[in-house]
Each structure stands twice: as structure tokens, then as C-alpha cells.
Amino acid sequence: MLLRDITGLVDGKLENSDPDVNITGVNTLKEARPDQASFLANMRYKIQAETSHAGILFLDDKVFPGVSRPIIRVVDPYLAFALLQRHFHPERQADGLRHESAVIDVTASLAEDVDVGPLVMIGKRVRIGSGSRIGAGCVVEDGASMGQSCTLHPRAVVSASCELGNNVILQSGAVVGSDGFGYAWTGREHLKIPQVGRVLLEDDVEVGANTCIDRGAIGDTVIGRGVKLDNLIQVGHNVRIGAYSVIAGQAGFSGSVVVGRGCQFGGQAAVAGHLHIGDGCKIAGKSGVTGNLEAGGTYAGFPAVPHRLWLRVSAIMLRLPEMWEKIGRHIS
Amino acid sequence: MLLRDITGLVDGKLENSDPDVNITGVNTLKEARPDQASFLANMRYKIQAETSHAGILFLDDKVFPGVSRPIIRVVDPYLAFALLQRHFHPERQADGLRHESAVIDVTASLAEDVDVGPLVMIGKRVRIGSGSRIGAGCVVEDGASMGQSCTLHPRAVVSASCELGNNVILQSGAVVGSDGFGYAWTGREHLKIPQVGRVLLEDDVEVGANTCIDRGAIGDTVIGRGVKLDNLIQVGHNVRIGAYSVIAGQAGFSGSVVVGRGCQFGGQAAVAGHLHIGDGCKIAGKSGVTGNLEAGGTYAGFPAVPHRLWLRVSAIMLRLPEMWEKIGRHIS
Amino acid sequence: MLLRDITGLVDGKLENSDPDVNITGVNTLKEARPDQASFLANMRYKIQAETSHAGILFLDDKVFPGVSRPIIRVVDPYLAFALLQRHFHPERQADGLRHESAVIDVTASLAEDVDVGPLVMIGKRVRIGSGSRIGAGCVVEDGASMGQSCTLHPRAVVSASCELGNNVILQSGAVVGSDGFGYAWTGREHLKIPQVGRVLLEDDVEVGANTCIDRGAIGDTVIGRGVKLDNLIQVGHNVRIGAYSVIAGQAGFSGSVVVGRGCQFGGQAAVAGHLHIGDGCKIAGKSGVTGNLEAGGTYAGFPAVPHRLWLRVSAIMLRLPEMWEKIGRHIS
Numbered sequence: 002m003l004l005r006d007i008t009g010l011v012d013g014k015l016e017n018s019d020p021d022v023n024i025t026g027v028n029t030l031k032e033a034r035p036d037q038a039s040f041l042a043n044m045r046y047k048i049q050a051e052t053s054h055a056g057i058l059f060l061d062d063k064v065f066p067g068v069s070r071p072i073i074r075v076v077d078p079y080l081a082f083a084l085l086q087r088h089f090h091p092e093r094q095a096d097g098l099r100h101e102s103a104v105i106d107v108t109a110s111l112a113e114d115v116d117v118g119p120l121v122m123i124g125k126r127v128r129i130g131s132g133s134r135i136g137a138g139c140v141v142e143d144g145a146s147m148g149q150s151c152t153l154h155p156r157a158v159v160s161a162s163c164e165l166g167n168n169v170i171l172q173s174g175a176v177v178g179s180d181g182f183g184y185a186w187t188g189r190e191h192l193k194i195p196q197v198g199r200v201l202l203e204d205d206v207e208v209g210a211n212t213c214i215d216r217g218a219i220g221d222t223v224i225g226r227g228v229k230l231d232n233l234i235q236v237g238h239n240v241r242i243g244a245y246s247v248i249a250g251q252a253g254f255s256g257s258v259v260v261g262r263g264c265q266f267g268g269q270a271a272v273a274g275h276l277h278i279g280d281g282c283k284i285a286g287k288s289g290v291t292g293n294l295e296a297g298g299t300y301a302g303f304p305a306v307p308h309r310l311w312l313r314v315s316a317i318m319l320r321l322p323e324m325w326e327k328i329g330r331h332i333s
Numbered sequence: 334m335l336l337r338d339i340t341g342l343v344d345g346k347l348e349n350s351d352p353d354v355n356i357t358g359v360n361t362l363k364e365a366r367p368d369q370a371s372f373l374a375n376m377r378y379k380i381q382a383e384t385s386h387a388g389i390l391f392l393d394d395k396v397f398p399g400v401s402r403p404i405i406r407v408v409d410p411y412l413a414f415a416l417l418q419r420h421f422h423p424e425r426q427a428d429g430l431r432h433e434s435a436v437i438d439v440t441a442s443l444a445e446d447v448d449v450g451p452l453v454m455i456g457k458r459v460r461i462g463s464g465s466r467i468g469a470g471c472v473v474e475d476g477a478s479m480g481q482s483c484t485l486h487p488r489a490v491v492s493a494s495c496e497l498g499n500n501v502i503l504q505s506g507a508v509v510g511s512d513g514f515g516y517a518w519t520g521r522e523h524l525k526i527p528q529v530g531r532v533l534l535e536d537d538v539e540v541g542a543n544t545c546i547d548r549g550a551i552g553d554t555v556i557g558r559g560v561k562l563d564n565l566i567q568v569g570h571n572v573r574i575g576a577y578s579v580i581a582g583q584a585g586f587s588g589s590v591v592v593g594r595g596c597q598f599g600g601q602a603a604v605a606g607h608l609h610i611g612d613g614c615k616i617a618g619k620s621g622v623t624g625n626l627e628a629g630g631t632y633a634g635f636p637a638v639p640h641r642l643w644l645r646v647s648a649i650m651l652r653l654p655e656m657w658e659k660i661g662r663h664i665s
Numbered sequence: 666m667l668l669r670d671i672t673g674l675v676d677g678k679l680e681n682s683d684p685d686v687n688i689t690g691v692n693t694l695k696e697a698r699p700d701q702a703s704f705l706a707n708m709r710y711k712i713q714a715e716t717s718h719a720g721i722l723f724l725d726d727k728v729f730p731g732v733s734r735p736i737i738r739v740v741d742p743y744l745a746f747a748l749l750q751r752h753f754h755p756e757r758q759a760d761g762l763r764h765e766s767a768v769i770d771v772t773a774s775l776a777e778d779v780d781v782g783p784l785v786m787i788g789k790r791v792r793i794g795s796g797s798r799i800g801a802g803c804v805v806e807d808g809a810s811m812g813q814s815c816t817l818h819p820r821a822v823v824s825a826s827c828e829l830g831n832n833v834i835l836q837s838g839a840v841v842g843s844d845g846f847g848y849a850w851t852g853r854e855h856l857k858i859p860q861v862g863r864v865l866l867e868d869d870v871e872v873g874a875n876t877c878i879d880r881g882a883i884g885d886t887v888i889g890r891g892v893k894l895d896n897l898i899q900v901g902h903n904v905r906i907g908a909y910s911v912i913a914g915q916a917g918f919s920g921s922v923v924v925g926r927g928c929q930f931g932g933q934a935a936v937a938g939h940l941h942i943g944d945g946c947k948i949a950g951k952s953g954v955t956g957n958l959e960a961g962g963t964y965a966g967f968p969a970v971p972h973r974l975w976l977r978v979s980a981i982m983l984r985l986p987e988m989w990e991k992i993g994r995h996i997s
Binding site for chain 1: 359360361364375377409411412414415416418419421422424432434450451452468469470486487488502504505506537539541542543559561563564565577579581582583599600601618619647650651653654656657660663664
């Protein structure tokens with residue numbers, strides 16, 4: 002791909018290079034060869050950028066002013082990298098292959114071009130939209146449905162009656178629609194409560210490997226448009242996660258939690274049952290949320306408090322031995 | 334179902350309604366229609382109860398005294414809901430269907446009415462009791478056994494020689510009997526120790542989606558009668574969990590931990606190796622247990638301490654900046 | 666096996682017994698019968714050792730000096746136990762059986778003696794070395810490869826192009842090569858960045874049940890020789906874990922973390938993105954690492970600090986109510 006075309010694709014400004022130079026791929030700053038592009042998005046890697054052999058670098062306006070090597074100035078180097086990488090690695094298209102070992106119920110309705118891999122099970126009345134690809138060993142239970150251009154990686158499970166929108170991706174081992182954790186104590190035993198709700202994944206949702214999303218107890222568990230869930234996340238029954246929220250690995254949401262739009266959760270963060278997290282909240286990794294959180298805030302710690310407070314508290318906490326000693330000396 | 338019959342089923346007292354009114358299902362306070370029942374078990378939702386269109390509400394004696402709408406007074410509204418929901422959604426019965434794609438070893442012994450879904454693997458000498466249902470893609474390895482009326486959701490694994498009692502439920506992706514994490518350091522490498530114990534799940538155990546229970550190193554890992562494990566829980570080798578304990582998602586138990594009867598663990602709680610947790614303990618979410626715990630206590634924090642102490646400590650912790658400043662001003 | 670031969674196997678010194686006594690197996694201190702061996706490696710179980718009926722005990726020089734029962738003195742009783750247990754339970758050998766239900770692409774290249782279980786999927790151009798065993802329901806995607814004597818337990822996934830060395834073990838449900846969690850925000854949505862790197866597992870790596878290892882975004886995710894990963898661990902894209910490190914269950918590594926050789930991580934520990942952990946570090950369970958860590962240290966807490974500091978801080982933390990009161994009385 003010519004630098005001229007790359008510059009157009011990423012909406013940037015080419016400097017110090019002939020626009021007809023050819024670039025064949027993308028690589029890290031360290032590994033990139035002269036025919037490859039690279040990018041500097043994290044200032045941790047600034048020194049690597051200086052010594053990189055990449056043929057072209059995506060940089061924002063702030064770094065290396067007046068540099069003489071070939072660069073493309075962009076607003077967001079990471080986005081430029083993403084766009085170019087997507088150009089070189091387009092998504093695989095469905096071609097309508099159905100492996101003979103797949104078990105597809107006669108009442109299932111699949112678009113012509115849907116791929117079905119080996120050893121897949123597709124149940125009764127399942128509907129699958131055009132361009133979707135079902136990887137080896139997946140199970141799509143009775144009455145489940147998905148829209149167009151979904152990708153199920155090997156061994157994902159979509160349980161009975163759950164619904165996926167368009168462009169949904171399930172990584173390997175993801176479970177959509179396991180029973181929620183609901184029991185009533187009879188005085189002698191825990192009585193299982195039938196979990197009769199569904200899971201709804203709206204368009205453009207991605208679910209990480211071995212992540213589990215429980216079906217609703219009565220109503221549905223709903224993951225909003227464009228939400229990205231990393232690996233090994235637990236989403237309890239009747240949770241609702243607002244559009245475009247991003248959740249890192251091993252986070253956990255207890256039953257009936259409501260998360261607003263555009264929130265971010267760090268890894269291993271958790272939210273106790275029935276709480277509301279306002280739109281646009283950022284929750285640091287390992288936080289434990291024990292109360293409702295107002296929109297737009299940044300929170301950390303356990304119990305989760307505003308991030309600035311937690312930073313101060315955790316810094317002072319490390320000086321507790323010193324405090325303890327001072328107090329012991331002066332206060333009897 | 335007539336209110337008359339519902340009242341009997343839940344052992345309640347009908348008020349303000351004709352007992353011959355018909356109810357067709359259960360729903361949330363917010364969504365319930367006039368032909369549906371609902372319930373108020375969590376006072377968070379009291380306002381929703383006041384405005385609910387449900388045809389009948391399960392309430393305990395304490396809320397809404399003298400209310401004029403149709404209600405059924407019960408001791409435990411949540412239990413009443415559970416009983417009614419189970420009436421409307423009885424468990425699916427096994428019908429003895431064996432999918433032709435299932436691989437069942439000739440030496441396996443399955444009761445007549447056992448269901449075996451598509452693409453299931455059942456190994457040598459496996460025994461499966463009457464009424465059990467094995468979902469698509471499950472693997473039951475050589476020598477494993479299960480009692481009556483077990484339900485294995487898709488892609489559950491029961492490893493070699495593990496034993497499940499009656500009415501055991503495995504959610505999708507659950508792994509029963511993976512190798513425990515045991516190595517001996519030779520000075521040059523970690524030597525794997527063969528994990529030759531089994532996992533025993535007693536009657537009425539439920540195991541959540543993608544939860545892992547390691548087989549014992551020598552003796553067995555034992556999950557007691559009626560224990561409920563949520564999703565993504567780690568149970569190390571030779572752990573013993575006492576009857577009727579309830580463990581929330583992403584909790585973790587290191588090797589050889591012994592948990593008493595009737596304990597409760599919140600999400601992401603963890604217990605270090607070889608510890609004993611007494612009967613009836615309640616451990617808050619995210620706790621990290623680093624010592625033995627006496628029976629009947631409620632614990633929280635990391636390291637886990639009595640819950641009341643932790644509440645005070647964590648409240649004061651947030652005032653550390655204030656304390657720090659005071660001390661700085663007065664003590665030099 | 667004669668005590669004479671056991672003594673040789675574990676490089677020990679037999680005391681108080683005829684070397685021609687026969688031992689038939691290994692058991693716990695509590696359960697061992699007179700024809701079985703046992704060992705004392707954890708002083709927690711010293712009393713059980715005194716009353717054990719084991720025919721022979723592995724002990725180090727420090728415990729029970731002058732005891733009159735049959736013992737074998739060894740440097741490391743746990744290692745002696747491991748060696749003997751491995752003798753009695755040798756690894757199962759591959760015998761070249763290919764189950765007829767397995768789907769093996771014609772372009773795949775498998776050594777003669779490779780076992781392939783039922784309902785396995787092996788993709789295009791996959792290479793599998795001699796002595797490897799592929800359990801029921803596993804998926805090995807196009808272009809993946811593994812060396813000699815690997816063991817894949819049921820339903821493990823090796824994604825496209827990932828490479829496993831020799832003697833690699835994947836427990837059930839492990840996912841090697843899921844997509845990393847990489848998106849660029851366009852201002853309107855999260856744009857998925859193609860994850861085109863691989864996962865490389867070097868020789869003697871073991872991966873626990875339902876553990877997930879993401880493929881690199883560009884370069885590879887690399888797990889070094891002899892690394893042992895427990896269950897339900899999250900390894901983000903482009904992480905590198907140094908040889909012989911041992912990671913306990915539910916730990917998490919964000920993207921691009923670099924872990925040195927011979928490190929140890931406790932359960933539920935986590936490391937934030939792009940950090941470096943020096944060789945030989947020990948990180949306590951539930952720690953949250955938020956900065957680079959120097960080699961050879963022992964760390965704990967969140968944020969993770971030197972273990973001794975954390976022990977003092979967490980002890981004093983529990984006396985915060987007392988401190989608070991003292992300060993309140995003396996400082997106004």
C-alpha cells in the first residue's frame with residue numbers, strides 16, 4: 002500500500018517522504034522493517050520510536066517536532082494503526098461451508114452464506130443471519146438467534162432463546178445464557194429458582210474467552226451496543242451494561258447491576274448486587290464497588306471511592322508504621 | 334393457576350381478592366401484568382411494589398400493613414416466588430433420546446431414560462443414573478459416574494473416575510476433575526505430581542459455568558450435599574466444602590482448604606491453602622482469608638477480619654488524609 | 666516396590682526397616698496403610714505424621730530425630746513423594762488411536778503414534794509431534810503446531826497458528842490464542858484491532874483448566890519453558906512470562922506485561938499493563954502490581970509493596986479505630 006493511500010486512509014499528513022513508497026504491513030516499533038509502518042501511542046515507548054527501523058511512523062503533533070524521518074502526523078496514532086492493520090488483515094468472509102459433521106436441526110433457519118464448522122450443534126428453530134461464521138465445536142441451543150456477520154470462535158455456547166445482534170463476536174469458550182445464581186432457602190435446602198429470562202447482546206458486542214453471561218431470572222440480561230467484554234468476566238443475571246462500555250478481564254458484576262453507557266472497568270473490578278453505575282464512569286482495576294456511583298466519575302479501591310481520594314489514602318496507608326510510631330511517642 | 338391453589342402452594346394468606354382469580358405466570362414488579370404474580374423481597378424495590386400492575390403480590394407481614402390490593406401474605410416472599418416459578422417452569426424430563434452423533438463407549442452403563450445430546454463423548458465404564466440429561470458437547474471420561482436426574486449443560490466436562498450424586502447440575506463449560514496444581518522443585522524444574530484423587534459431588538450440588546474443580550492429589554476433593562457454586566470459581570485439589578454452603582462467582586479456594594457447612598462466600602473472595610473455615614461463616618465479597626476462621630462469624634477484608642471491625646477500619650481508612658494532616662500539625 | 670529401590674529412587678537414607686519390605690503405593694499421612702508410603706512436608710501436619718500408619722515415611726533431617734519407626738531421610742520429602750508417585754502412576758502413553766468421529770484435515774501432519782480422541786477437530790496444516798495425545802472435543806485450528814509428548818485434556822482449544830513446544834499440557838477448557846483485547850476509539854465506537862500475533866508455549870509448560878492466553882496484537886505472547894499456569898488465569902496479549910515461573914489460580918496479567926524467570930504469583934494476583942517484574946519475584950495472593958518490580962523481591966498488597974512493609978501496614982490498619990480515638994482525644 003502506497004504512503005499516499007495510507008495517508009488518506011488515516012486522514013493524516015505525510016512528512017519527509019515520497020508518497021509513492023510502498024508499505025507492506027504493520028509491526029511494533031522494535032520489530033518493524035523499512036517496508037513496514039509502526040506507531041507511537043504510549044510514551045513509555047518513546048525511545049523505541051527514535052531507534053525504530055519502520056519505514057513510516059504514525060505520530061501525533063506533540064512528539065518529535067521537526068523530526069526528519071518519514072512520518073505521518075495524525076490526531077490519534079493508535080487509531081491510525083488500527084485502521085491500517087484492518088486494511089492489511091480484513092475479516093474473514095463467510096462462504097457458506099457447512100461441515101458434514103455439524104448437527105443442524107431441520108427447523109433451524111440459516112442464511113445461505115453462513116459458515117458452520119466441524120462438530121457444531123445448532124438446535125431447533127435457531128436463526129442465524131447472513132455472513133455469520135460458527136466455529137468448531139460451538140453449541141447454539143434451541144430458539145437462540147443471531148443477526149448478520151457474527152463470529153463464534155470454537156466452543157462458544159449460546160444457550161436456549163438467547164439473542165445476538167449483528168457483528169457480535171464470541172471468543173472461544175464464552176458462555177452466553179448460563180443459569181443465574183438464584184436459590185431460595187427452604188429452611189432445609191437451597192431451592193433452585195428457574196432462570197427463565199434470556200441474554201440479549203446488542204450489535205457489535207464482543208465477549209471474551211471463557212467469559213460467562215447469565216440469563217435473567219425473569220427479565221433479560223442485556224449487554225448494550227458496542228460493549229466489549231474481555232476474558233473470564235462474570236456477568237450475573239439481569240445485569241444491564243450500557244452501550245460502548247469496556248470491561249477488562251476477570252471483572253465481575255453481581256445480579257441486577259446496572260452499568261451506564263461508555264463506562265470503563267479495569268481488570269478484576271467487581272460490583273455488588275443491584276447497584277447503579279452512572280454513564281461514563283471509570284473504575285480502576287481491582288476496585289470493589291459497594292454503592293451507587295455518580296455519572297462521569299473515576300473511582301478506585303475497595304470500597305470504591307473517588308480515584309483521587311484513593312490515591313491519597315493508599316499513599317498515606319504505606320506510612321501507617323511511621324504514624325503509629327509518632328503517635329506512640331507523643332500520645333500515651 | 335387459581336389464587337386459591339397458589340395460596341396453598343406457598344402456604345400463605347390471601348387478602349383482598351377472589352380466590353378463583355387465574356394467574357398465568359410470574360414477573361418482575363415493573364413488568365408484571367394483571368394476570369401475573371410478583372413479589373417484594375428486597376426493600377430497594379418497595380416503590381416499584383406500590384405501583385406494580387401485578388395481579389397478586391407476595392408480601393411478608395411487615396410491609397404495607399392494611400393495603401387494599403390483592404396480596405398473599407407469606408413468611409418468605411422470595412421462597413413463595415421460587416415455589417410458584419417452579420410450578421410454572423417444571424424441570425425438563427429426560428426422554429431417553431440418544432443423538433446419533435454421540436460417542437458412547439460400549440462398556441458405559443446408562444439408564445434407559447437418560448438423554449444424550451449431540452456430539453457428546455461418554456467413556457469406558459461410565460455409569461449414568463435414571464433421568465439424567467447430558468447436553469451437547471459434554472465429555473464424561475472413563476470411569477466417571479453420576480446418579481439420577483443430573484443435568485449437564487453443553488460442554489461440561491467430568492474427568493476420569495469423578496463421581497456425581499443425584500440431582501447434580503453442571504452449567505456450561507464447568508470442569509470437574511482437572512489436575513490439581515502440584516509440582517515439586519527438583520532444583521532445575523517443576524516436576525509434575527500425578528493427581529490421582531477424584532472429585533466427589535454429593536447430591537443436589539450445582540456447579541456454575543466455567544467453574545473448575547480440581548481432582549485431589551491423593552485423596553478426593555469433596556463438595557458436600559446441596560452446595561451451590563456460581564460461575565468461574567476455582568476449587569483447588571483436596572478442598573472440602575461442607576453441605577449447603579453457597580459460593581458466589583469468581584471465588585477461589587486454594588488446595589486442602591476445609592469449609593464448614595452452611596457457609597456463604599461473596600464474589601471474588603479467596604482462601605489461602607490448608608485453612609479451616611468453621612460452619613456457618615459468612616465471608617464478604619473480595620475478602621482474602623489468611624487464617625482459620627471460627628464458626629458462625631461474619632468476616633470481610635484482606636486479610637479477612639470480623640466484618641464489624643473491617644467496616645470501622647475501612648471507614649476510618651478514608652479519613653487517613655485528615656489524620657495525617659492533624660498529626661503533622663501537632664506532632665513534629 | 667521394595668524399600669531398597671525406593672531409597673535409591675529418592676536418594677535417601679533408610680532407617681529402622683528391612684530394605685526388602687514391599688510398598689504398593691503412596692497415600693496421605695491420615696489414610697496411609699502399612700503397605701503405603703507417606704511424607705511430611707508441611708509442619709501443619711506434624712501430629713498426623715506421628716500417628717500415621719504408613720509403612721514408610723519420607724522425612725527431612727530436622728523432624729523427629731531418633732524416631733524408631735521406619736523412615737527414609739531425604740533432603741526434600743515433597744520431592745521424594747513426587748518421585749515415588751510418578752513411579753506408581755506413570756504418564757499414559759500415546760498408542761496412535763484416532764477416533765473415527767475426529768475431524769482431521771487432510772493437510773494436517775500427525776506423527777504415527779499421536780492419539781486423537783472422539784469429536785476432535787484438527788485444522789489445515791496442523792503439525793503434531795510424536796507421543797502427543799489430544800483429548801475428546803479439543804479444537805486445534807489451522808496452522809497450529811505442537812511438539813512431542815503434549816497432552817491436551819478434553820475441550821482445550823489451540824487457536825490458529827499458535828505453537829506449543831514439547832511436553833506441553835493443556836487442562837480442560839484452556840484457550841490458547843484467543844484475540845487480545847484491543848480496540849481504538851473512533852469517537853463513535855470501539856474499532857476492533859486485528860490480533861495477528863501468536864501464542865508460543867515453550868517446552869514443559871502446563872496451562873490450567875479454563876485459563877485463557879491471548880494471542881499477540883502484532884508480535885507474540887510467549888510463555889517460557891517450564892512455566893506452570895493454574896486454572897482460570899488471564900494472560901493478555903503480548904505478555905511474556907519467563908521460564909519456570911509458577912502462577913496460581915485466577916491471577917491476571919494485562920497486556921504487554923513482562924515477567925522474569927522463576928517468579929511466583931499467588932492466587933488472584935494481578936499486574937497492570939506494560940509493567941516489568943524482575944526475575945525471581947514472589948508476589949502474594951490478591952496483590953495488585955501497579956509499578957515495575959525489582960528482581961528477587963517479595964511483594965504483597967494493593968498497590969503491591971515489599972511484603973514486610975505490607976505485613977506491618979496491614980497489622981496497623983486493624984488498629985486504625987484505636988488510633989482514631991487516641992488522636993481524637995488528644996488533638997482537636
